[in-house]
Amino acid sequence: MSGLTFKGGVHPYEGKELSKDKPILRFMPQGDMVFPLSQHIGAPAKPVVKKGDRVLYGQMIAEAGGFVSANIYSSVSGTVKSIGKHRVATGDMVESIIIENDGLYEAAEGLPIKDINDMTKQDVIDAVKLAGIVGMGGAGFPTHVKLSPKDPDKIYYCIVNCSECEPYLTSDYRRMLEEPDKLVAGLKIILCLFDHAEGILAVEDNKPECIRNLKELTENEKRITVKTLKTKYPQGAERQLIYATTRRAVNSSMLPADAGCIVNNVDTVVSIYHAIIEKRPLTERIVTVTGDAIREPQNYLVPIGSNVRQLIETSGGFKTTPEKVISGGPMMGFAMFDLDVPIIKTSSAITCFTRDEVAQYEPSACINCGRCADVCPGRVIPARLASYAENGNEEKFLKYNGMECCECGCCSYVCPAKRQLTQSIKTMRKLLLAKKKK
Amino acid sequence: MSDLLNVSSGPHVRSKYTTSKIMGLVLLALLPATGYGIYHFGAGAALIVVISVATCVLTELVYELIMKQKVTVKDLSAAVTGLLLALNMPPTAAWWLPVIGGIFAIIFVKMLFGGLGQNFMNPALGGRCFLVICFAARMTDFNYDGMTQATPLALLRAGEAVNLKDMVFGNIAGTIGETSVIAIVIGACILLAFGIIDLRIPASYIITLIVFMGLFSGRGFDPYYLLAQLSGGGLMLGAFFMATDYATCPITDTGKIVYGICLGIMTGIFRCFGSSAEGVSFAIIFCNLLVPLIEEYTLPKCFGKGGEA
Numbered sequence: 207m208s209g210l211t212f213k214g215g216v217h218p219y220e221g222k223e224l225s226k227d228k229p230i231l232r233f234m235p236q237g238d239m240v241f242p243l244s245q246h247i248g249a250p251a252k253p254v255v256k257k258g259d260r261v262l263y264g265q266m267i268a269e270a271g272g273f274v275s276a277n278i279y280s281s282v283s284g285t286v287k288s289i290g291k292h293r294v295a296t297g298d299m300v301e302s303i304i305i306e307n308d309g310l311y312e313a314a315e316g317l318p319i320k321d322i323n324d325m326t327k328q329d330v331i332d333a334v335k336l337a338g339i340v341g342m343g344g345a346g347f348p349t350h351v352k353l354s355p356k357d358p359d360k361i362y363y364c365i366v367n368c369s370e371c372e373p374y375l376t377s378d379y380r381r382m383l384e385e386p387d388k389l390v391a392g393l394k395i396i397l398c399l400f401d402h403a404e405g406i407l408a409v410e411d412n413k414p415e416c417i418r419n420l421k422e423l424t425e426n427e428k429r430i431t432v433k434t435l436k437t438k439y440p441q442g443a444e445r446q447l448i449y450a451t452t453r454r455a456v457n458s459s460m461l462p463a464d465a466g467c468i469v470n471n472v473d474t475v476v477s478i479y480h481a482i483i484e485k486r487p488l489t490e491r492i493v494t495v496t497g498d499a500i501r502e503p504q505n506y507l508v509p510i511g512s513n514v515r516q517l518i519e520t521s522g523g524f525k526t527t528p529e530k531v532i533s534g535g536p537m538m539g540f541a542m543f544d545l546d547v548p549i550i551k552t553s554s555a556i557t558c559f560t561r562d563e564v565a566q567y568e569p570s571a572c573i574n575c576g577r578c579a580d581v582c583p584g585r586v587i588p589a590r591l592a593s594y595a596e597n598g599n600e601e602k603f604l605k606y607n608g609m610e611c612c613e614c615g616c617c618s619y620v621c622p623a624k625r626q627l628t629q630s631i632k633t634m635r636k637l638l639l640a641k642k643k644k
Numbered sequence: 645m646s647d648l649l650n651v652s653s654g655p656h657v658r659s660k661y662t663t664s665k666i667m668g669l670v671l672l673a674l675l676p677a678t679g680y681g682i683y684h685f686g687a688g689a690a691l692i693v694v695i696s697v698a699t700c701v702l703t704e705l706v707y708e709l710i711m712k713q714k715v716t717v718k719d720l721s722a723a724v725t726g727l728l729l730a731l732n733m734p735p736t737a738a739w740w741l742p743v744i745g746g747i748f749a750i751i752f753v754k755m756l757f758g759g760l761g762q763n764f765m766n767p768a769l770g771g772r773c774f775l776v777i778c779f780a781a782r783m784t785d786f787n788y789d790g791m792t793q794a795t796p797l798a799l800l801r802a803g804e805a806v807n808l809k810d811m812v813f814g815n816i817a818g819t820i821g822e823t824s825v826i827a828i829v830i831g832a833c834i835l836l837a838f839g840i841i842d843l844r845i846p847a848s849y850i851i852t853l854i855v856f857m858g859l860f861s862g863r864g865f866d867p868y869y870l871l872a873q874l875s876g877g878g879l880m881l882g883a884f885f886m887a888t889d890y891a892t893c894p895i896t897d898t899g900k901i902v903y904g905i906c907l908g909i910m911t912g913i914f915r916c917f918g919s920s921a922e923g924v925s926f927a928i929i930f931c932n933l934l935v936p937l938i939e940e941y942t943l944p945k946c947f948g949k950g951g952e953a
């Protein structure tokens with residue numbers, strides 16, 4: 207069977223073999239831990255500790271600053287050193303709590319959560335909120351908000367994004383290999399919330415081991431199916447994933463819930479399991495440290511707040527001087543200029559390249575070849591959108607459906623003239639979205 | 645450490661395809677037709693090819709140096725224009741014809757409109773049509789086997805018989821690159837195999853022309869006549885190599901088909917009702933002008949609004 211898919215997309219070099227067979231190791235950070243108050247979409251969290259306080263592992267240090275926001279927990283025990291601005295991977299300075307790690311991991315009590323059998327639906331959502339869970343695939347949208355659609359009876363599909371289409375990343379892959387039971391249990395918890403929903407585990411066909419494991423595990427689960435997707439970037443982009451698995455189409459002015467779908471990423475679903483069954487808040491995630499500049503590519507279980515430089519050193523450091531270090535994968539990640547930044551809830555990988563392919567090619571004139579339009583999963587014409595964006599032509603930009611771009615990067619990847627299409631379109635979209643909010 | 649790291653917006657990986665690779669492949673795909681032209685017409689044809697390519701490349705270089713612009717001849721697009729212009733020349737053309745044509749093509753059709761990708765008209769065809777208008781006699785003088793001959797399409801129009809086999813192999817009078825259907829189709833296969841072009845434009849062009857000629861030429865759907873129409877008059881060269889020029893065709897998929905249909909109709913009109921029997925070059929140039937309009941009306945539906953299926 208050839209896998210499910212969508213129109214467009216590209217096949218960049220996957221690079222997954224670097225870290226694919228490396229079991230998840232626990233990373234033990236030392237020294238200061240940095241917890242930015244904004245690790246999610248929505249209002250920043252509000253600190254509930256102050257300088258000099260002693261905090262325990264698993265203790266809440268900041269509480270959600272609104273409905274669309276998330277609690278933050280300490281991933282170590284130690285002392286609050288300060289609260290102030292600290293640099294994060296995107297380059298911004300963000301208000302953060304800095305904790306000096308005493309290395310004792312003295313644990314706080316588990317979350318005050320009832321036994322799963324005594325829980326109402328609202329209890330489950332409240333527990334997810336309490337545990338500070340957000341979308342860990344990159345966007346960081348608070349998960350309890352996602353799990354509270356207007357009409358829960360109209361949710362027909364709960365999809366787990368197991369595609370991991372971003373090149374080089376293997377964190378979800380390892381999680382699916384090592385703890386598939388937790389993934390399935392997590393999905394079952396989500397399904398409890400939606401009586402009419404079917405659970406879908408959507409895996410790309412370059413991970414046959416995972417497909418096999420998950421199929422075996424869900425053999426007797428009537429409400430869960432494992433679906434095989436064609437390996438292609440961006441198979442895991444929310445709208446493309448929904449389309450590939452359910453043939454339902456979502457545009458930029460809709461939420462997945464409007465099409466009866468809720469999509470969560472692997473690490474998020476496992477975190478829901480941790481919260482509900484083990485009563486543990488979100489304090490750690492899996493991070494792939496990889497790229498041709500890294501001596502020993504690895505997958506780590508990393509406490510949130512750990513220092514990226516330390517993590518890289520634990521991976522054997524750099525083989526040669528890297529030209530580019532990316533937080534996330536090569537298609538959608540952010541290039542960093544400072545390594546003293548923390549791992550946050552949404553950091554899926556640290557990818558280090560000895561060579562920067564972007565700097566290697568200089569952008570030249572568009573030859574109108576149409577390759578960008580061929581690969582665009584949003585089915586828009588990136589060449590035109592980028593030109594309108596560069597000339598500030600908002601009207602045309604909107605007419606050519608500029609808002610339907612999901613910023614996947616396929617157009618820039620494929621352009622023979624090496625134009626910075628995604629970058630131009632992204633900038634314009636940001637501007638227009640900000641205008642709309644006003 | 646900080647300033648050692650490159651920072652740029654994603655994506656951080658890029659495909660290996662570049663503009664010069666694409667243009668290089670187009671040159672490669674034109675080799676069979678060029679080679680056959682030289683073999684068929686002799687050293688004079690080779691000289692025209694060299695002069696034409698050199699003129700185009702040098703003109704672009706000098707223009708960019710004078711205008712203090714970035715020199716872009718390395719992208720090979722000027723070489724492609726030069727070669728296409730040569731292939732559209734009669735084999736006995738005087739040496740200064742490709743020089744004038746090349747300069748006109750590069751400066752007036754390409755560079756003054758902003759250079760590569762910005763021109764609205766195919767430069768090689770712009771150059772050729774300029775020459776046809778200015779030097780009609782010299783551009784339509786097809787000397788072959790030591791004497792001036794009419795092209796097969798002119799014969800056909802006059803009601804005379806033509807040898808179809810000769811037309812397919814290229815054993816006829818015509819411009820340097822247009823005579824051999826086989827050589828052109830080999831080149832077209834190269835373009836298709838490397839994904840440089842797709843079949844939308846050539847197929848819709850050719851099919852439309854067949855239908856049009858069948859309906860309006862007065863000869864009905866006579867296969868012999870229609871095949872001769874397809875094999876002659878540079879149709880194959882035009883359909884696969886010049887109508888598909890990226891800069892001057894629509895970027896939308898539907899637009900490409902509409903454009904091909906327009907080309908078929910225009911060529912048909914020129915051939916049935918025009919004063920000369922050819923018409924491919926003028927049809928392409930005319931349809932180049934329609935491209936912005938075609939694109940405007942064939943905007944694709946985006947994902948989530950009907951375009952996903």
Ligand code: SF4
Pocket residue numbers: 571572573574575576577578579588589620621622623624625627
């Ligand atoms: S891929 Fe690049 S060169 Fe081709 S049409 Fe798009 S922007 Fe232009």
Ligand code: SF4
Pocket residue numbers: 578581582583584585586587588610611612613614615616617618627628631
């Ligand atoms: S325009 Fe947007 S959606 Fe389309 S390929 Fe480019 S980045 Fe992706």
